[in-house]
Amino acid sequence: MTSADPTRGTYFITEDDLRALTGELLGAGTEVIAPVALDVCASPSAIASSACLRPGVKPIDIEYRALESAAQLNLGSGLPVLSLKQYFLPEYEALCCWRQHGTEIEIEAVPTEFAPRVVLAAKPCDSAALAVVDKVMNWDYADELWNGRREATTIVNLACPVVDESCFCTAVGTAPDDAKGADALLTPVEGGFLMEATTDKGRALVEAHAARFTAEEGAGGAGARGRQAAEERAAARARAAANLEIDAASVRDWIDTHFEDPLLAALGVRCNGCGACSSVCPTCHCFDIVDEEEGIGKGTRRRCWDTCQAPTFTLHASGHNPRDSQNPRYRQRINHKFAIYPLKFGEVLCTGCGRCTRVCHAGQDLVEILQAIDIAARRREAVSP
Amino acid sequence: MNIYQPQLALVTAVTEETPDTRTLRLELKDEALRNAFAFHAGQFGEYSVFGAGESTFCIASPPTRKGFIECSFKAVGKVTSALREVNVGDTVGFRGPYGNWFPVDDWKGKDVVFIAGGIGLAPVRCVIWNVLDRRDEFGDVTIVYGARSVVDLVYKRELQEWASRSDVRIVTTVDPGGQTDDWKGEVGYVTPVVEATAPQAQNAVAVLCGPPIVVKLTLPVLERLGFADDAIFTTLENRMKCGLGKCGRCNIGPVYVCKDGPVFTAAQLKELPAEY
Numbered sequence: 275m276t277s278a279d280p281t282r283g284t285y286f287i288t289e290d291d292l293r294a295l296t297g298e299l300l301g302a303g304t305e306v307i308a309p310v311a312l313d314v315c316a317s318p319s320a321i322a323s324s325a326c327l328r329p330g331v332k333p334i335d336i337e338y339r340a341l342e343s344a345a346q347l348n349l350g351s352g353l354p355v356l357s358l359k360q361y362f363l364p365e366y367e368a369l370c371c372w373r374q375h376g377t378e379i380e381i382e383a384v385p386t387e388f389a390p391r392v393v394l395a396a397k398p399c400d401s402a403a404l405a406v407v408d409k410v411m412n413w414d415y416a417d418e419l420w421n422g423r424r425e426a427t428t429i430v431n432l433a434c435p436v437v438d439e440s441c442f443c444t445a446v447g448t449a450p451d452d453a454k455g456a457d458a459l460l461t462p463v464e465g466g467f468l469m470e471a472t473t474d475k476g477r478a479l480v481e482a483h484a485a486r487f488t489a490e491e492g493a494g495g496a497g498a499r500g501r502q503a504a505e506e507r508a509a510a511r512a513r514a515a516a517n518l519e520i521d522a523a524s525v526r527d528w529i530d531t532h533f534e535d536p537l538l539a540a541l542g543v544r545c546n547g548c549g550a551c552s553s554v555c556p557t558c559h560c561f562d563i564v565d566e567e568e569g570i571g572k573g574t575r576r577r578c579w580d581t582c583q584a585p586t587f588t589l590h591a592s593g594h595n596p597r598d599s600q601n602p603r604y605r606q607r608i609n610h611k612f613a614i615y616p617l618k619f620g621e622v623l624c625t626g627c628g629r630c631t632r633v634c635h636a637g638q639d640l641v642e643i644l645q646a647i648d649i650a651a652r653r654r655e656a657v658s659p
Numbered sequence: 660m661n662i663y664q665p666q667l668a669l670v671t672a673v674t675e676e677t678p679d680t681r682t683l684r685l686e687l688k689d690e691a692l693r694n695a696f697a698f699h700a701g702q703f704g705e706y707s708v709f710g711a712g713e714s715t716f717c718i719a720s721p722p723t724r725k726g727f728i729e730c731s732f733k734a735v736g737k738v739t740s741a742l743r744e745v746n747v748g749d750t751v752g753f754r755g756p757y758g759n760w761f762p763v764d765d766w767k768g769k770d771v772v773f774i775a776g777g778i779g780l781a782p783v784r785c786v787i788w789n790v791l792d793r794r795d796e797f798g799d800v801t802i803v804y805g806a807r808s809v810v811d812l813v814y815k816r817e818l819q820e821w822a823s824r825s826d827v828r829i830v831t832t833v834d835p836g837g838q839t840d841d842w843k844g845e846v847g848y849v850t851p852v853v854e855a856t857a858p859q860a861q862n863a864v865a866v867l868c869g870p871p872i873v874v875k876l877t878l879p880v881l882e883r884l885g886f887a888d889d890a891i892f893t894t895l896e897n898r899m900k901c902g903l904g905k906c907g908r909c910n911i912g913p914v915y916v917c918k919d920g921p922v923f924t925a926a927q928l929k930e931l932p933a934e935y
């Protein structure tokens with residue numbers, strides 16, 4: 275076959291070549307982040323869990339990890355437990371360091387430029403979330419730590435077959451085959467993957483590994499692989515749409531105008547404010563800023579993930595708390611994601627990954643909640659002249 | 660340098676205002692930054708003690724005084740307790756100025772009524788001095804200030820200075836039970852004292868800052884006195900972390916208080932969910 279023509283957007287690559295490309299990147303010292311299957315029972319804290327005691331069963335978690343070898347690259351359809359957020363807004367991130375000499379203090383800046391790195395087989399809902407969060411990170415003040423990591427990273431998505439009934443990406447303006455926030459998209463086809471490069475960074479990746487790719491008709495194009503890719507992508511979209519269909523614009527407007535509505539005001543009854551939903555969410559970006567001393571007279575100021583679901587989030591020093599119970603806190607989660615952020619930044623602060631629903635031990639189900647709000651919004655439209 | 664990295668500032672003066680409130684005067688150590696530093700009345704900053712963390716206070720000195728800034732704070736928690744221990748010659752961190760401001764220039768020719776409760780006098784003091792430093796641009800100036808007790812009054816020396824000026828009308832009050840034998844001011848909560856003081860509302864603006872309860876109770880009184888909702892200015896003190904519109908902490912309804920505020924008119928306040 276002919277080698278890739280870097281001026282064209284669509285290529286074919288076999289799985290072997292994709293792993294070889296991964297090996298080339300690693301060999302050149304480039305960090306490669308990708309889904310990896312982890313043995314749950316290998317973690318000391320999991321030893322007692324009953325799943326690990328059952329013979330013949332080997333429970334695994336999928337997580338995005340920096341690869342040590344190309345063999346680790348997991349190209350299955352499983353959803354990583356944590357989103358890609360951790361690689362752009364780390365759970366703990368240094369903002370500056372200080373050193374005290376007598377009454378003098380010296381501040382050491384942290385770098386805002388990062389070595390180039392590549393993310394492979396990212397979930398489309400995870401890359402899309404980065405593009406959504408880009409907005410808040412850049413209105414007026416630019417967050418160079420976020421932007422530095424964004425610029426240094428080339429993201430290659432892997433089209434998703436839709437994981438389960440908690441997925442609803444198509445209801446919030448993205449899709450299981452979206453390249454939003456990413457630089458290229460892989461779609462599984464017979465014998466390998468179609469690779470569409472959608473940005474300069476994506477094209478540069480193809481160019482740098484041109485021997486691994488062959489030029490190909492685009493998805494939906496005349497070729498057999500293109501037809502296969504288009505069919506499977508359409509089927510995945512239909513599966514996501516079957517989970518939830520809402521009118522995001524009327525949901526936005528209804529929430530915006532119904533702050534006191536009993537439906538919104540009582541949403542948090544089951545929630546106990548653990549914040550797990552915020553941790554796993556690719557779009558939740560709230561953070562706290564704390565100082566951590568590291569020996570005498572030196573330390574690091576860090577930001578760390580926070581959650582609007584915690585009672586202390588809004589607690590004033592006086593003891594006054596503007597959101598003094600879980601109901602208003604949960605309403606804030608919904609309001610911020612589906613009304614405030616869309617009105618301010620033009621994007622829904624949710625990509626429908628479903629993680630918050632899956633992780634919630636209290637049974638808060640975002641599909642159910644959005645359905646209820648959508649019905650309320652449609653009902654209003656039906657009665658208004 | 661990233662947006663979260665503070666500037667270093669030298670503490671050049673400390674005033675103990677009350678048993679739990681003090682004022683620090685700070686000078687940015689970097690001379691170029693110090694000379695270029697400019698802000699508007701009502702803006703705030705993030706002040707830090709390295710090892711304890713950052714805290715949000717308004718800039719309590721007026722923009723008309725250059726070369727330094729002042730902040731006044733009440734010791735209520737981790738950072739404010741650490742700030743209570745700093746002395747002249749110590750170094751602290753500062754980020755700012757952040758947020759919007761009082762549209763003082765739009766008030767030219769108008770009467771200005773200042774109402775503050777407790778530490779709420781800190782942001783108001785900045786505007787008072789800003790107006791007094793440009794005194795002939797404005798009409799009558801009235802100040803109503805209340806604290807829990809006589810010892811809790813902040814800026815005592817300045818209260819006297821304002822009282823001694825013929826171009827300022829000032830009423831100070833303490834909560835019932837908070838007076839001393841030689842207390843010459845009013846006794847009563849701020850709200851009824853504002854009502855009794857009855858500043859006229861024609862061609863006037865009111866600046867109102869204090870604990871949420873004082874703001875809440877005083878707004879209807881100002882309305883009864885005839886102040887229009889867009890002639891009443893207040894500040895919100897939602898908990899903040901970044902001050903830059905990133906961390907999400909201060910968001911209520913459509914506003915990020917740190918960027919769209921902290922200064923709001925009563926008209927804007929009415930449009931917001933009551934989450935302040």
Ligand SMILES: Cc1cc2nc3c(=O)[nH]c(=O)nc-3n(C[C@H](O)[C@H](O)[C@H](O)COP(=O)(O)OP(=O)(O)OC[C@H]3O[C@@H](n4cnc5c(N)ncnc54)[C@H](O)[C@@H]3O)c2cc1C
Nearest residue numbers: 591714715716717731732733736737738739781896897921
């Ligand atoms: C725009 C703006 C301007 C302001 N201006 C002024 C001013 O001029 N002067 C002034 O005095 N104040 C001002 N404030 C209020 C001031 O920011 C707070 O009082 C101050 O930040 C408290 O800081 P701290 O670190 O001492 O308190 P913290 O230690 O952060 O905590 C204060 C209280 O919060 C609670 N709390 C915090 N974290 C936790 C936790 N993890 N678990 C349980 N409880 C917790 C506790 O009740 C604690 O006592 C302003 C606020 C804003 C937003």
Ligand code: SF4
Nearest residue numbers: 545546548549551634
């Ligand atoms: S919704 Fe569920 S996961 Fe989120 S804070 Fe509440 S209990 Fe925790």
Ligand code: SF4
Nearest residue numbers: 555624625627628630
């Ligand atoms: S809110 Fe839930 S479904 Fe939406 S992006 Fe966050 S975790 Fe995923």
Ligand code: FES
Nearest residue numbers: 902905906907917
């Ligand atoms: S304080 Fe961080 S967003 Fe306002």
